[in-house]
Amino acid sequence: MxxxxxxxxxxxxxxxxxxxxxxxxxxxxxxxxxxxxxxxxxxxxxxxxxxxxxxxxxxxxxxxxKIINFPRTDYVIIIALVYPYNILSGFPNILDSVDGSYIEIRTPSHKLKSTYTNRHDIPCVTLQGICNAKKKFIDVFTGPPGKIHDSRIFKLSFISSEIATLTNNGHYHLIGDSAYPIREWLLTPFKDYGNVTEQQKNYNKKLSRARVKIENSFVLLKGRFRQLQRVDFHKVLKSSQFILACCVLHNVCIEFNDNCEEIAIEDNNATNINNVVDRENELKRLGELKRQYVCQIINNN
Structure with missing residues (x-):
């Protein structure tokens, strides 16, 4: 050729x-x-x-x-996202699942290796993905070092400033693992300190079952595009663009039913900080109330 x-x-x-x-x-x-x-x-x-x-x-x-986008109208949200997820998981009003996955990279030029190493001492960036029931990505974000916690990466992502509006102020919700903060629009498991109730265990079980979709999405992505096992560019920007290009192709493959086998990652400052903490505590409280409400719905059906 x-x-x-x-x-x-x-x-x-x-x-x-x-x-x-x-x-x-x-x-x-x-x-x-x-x-x-x-x-x-x-x-x-x-x-x-x-x-x-x-x-x-x-x-x-x-x-x-055009290929990876979050629905913006209630009708599309219900038909494309909420209804399919409810049918599959029995978990009410789920929009999508969110999670992060490590993508190994070479240590970027002019950067200290420790800046990008995760807890396994591997240089990497985190790919944050939000997927629907068909395992298609509807939002992706990458570039931050793998050493940064998932909850922090979510705050850095562009979707974080819009998610309250996109979920109709908490009427719908994303689901995530315990690495994420509990919010009205982001439900996480009850933490098990040995005192969880049977209802809470049932809630956790259904949430975990629903979360499998995002985990499978990452497995499919890395299975299709083996280069994501280790991206070897010199610059983080180029590595990030390469990763995002693979995410676009992942969605195209799913759209055209091109399936593959899944393969087994100072005082002023103090005042501002206190205000942020107060706001975070209020958001957490509202999220816990929402989680308890959903838990009751699940166990009453």
Whole structure:
């Protein structure tokens, strides 16, 4: 196969083919031997390969808002998100599941390794995903170091400033694990200190069953695109763009039923801080009330 058409420019189909070869390869993204093999397949120089690679990644980043997006109207929310999740899990008014997954990277240029290492001493970034009942991502965010806690990454993500509105001020809710703060719009498990009730255990069981979707989404993503086992670019920005491009393709695959086998990550300042703490405590209290309400609904049905 040639990488150029009759006019001497790279054919668009070839560009996509090159990128798909890259992300599906068992080697590492940006690994020199892997890149050399792929560039040879398409009869192109390494410099041309890198140019094509970045143009294709930029294309997927440009279309990301069209492929990965959060429904904005009540009708679409109910039909596309809430109803399917309720049927599958028996957990009322779920919009989606949220979770984070480590994506291993090389230590970025001019950065200390410790800045990006997680608790397993692996340099990585966290990919935060929110998925629907079909395992499609409706929101993704990546770039923060893996050492940052999931709850902090959620606060850093763009969706955090909109989620209260998107969930109709808590009428609907996301679900997450115990790494996330309890809120009206984000329900988490009851923590088990040895005193959880049978009702609370039942609630936790159904929440856990519903959360499997986001865990499966990450497994499918990394199974489809083996390069995500370790992304080997020198800069975090490029690594993040590569990861997001894979998320776009993941959704496209699901949309067209391209399934794959799942594979087994000072005083003024003090005053401001106190105000934030008070607000956080109030949000937590409201979230706990909401969780107890949902727990009662589950156990009365």
């Amino acid at each position: 040639t990488a150029r058409n009759k006019s001497g420019t790279e054919d668009e189909n070839v560009k996509i083919a090159i990128f798909l070869n890259l992300i599906g390869d068992d080697g590492f993204a940006a690994n020199k031997s892997s890149i050399r093999d792929i560039s040879d397949r398409f009869n192109m120089s390494l410099s041309t390969f890198h140019s094509v690679e970045m143009r294709v990644i930029s294309f997927f980043i440009d279309i990301l808002p």
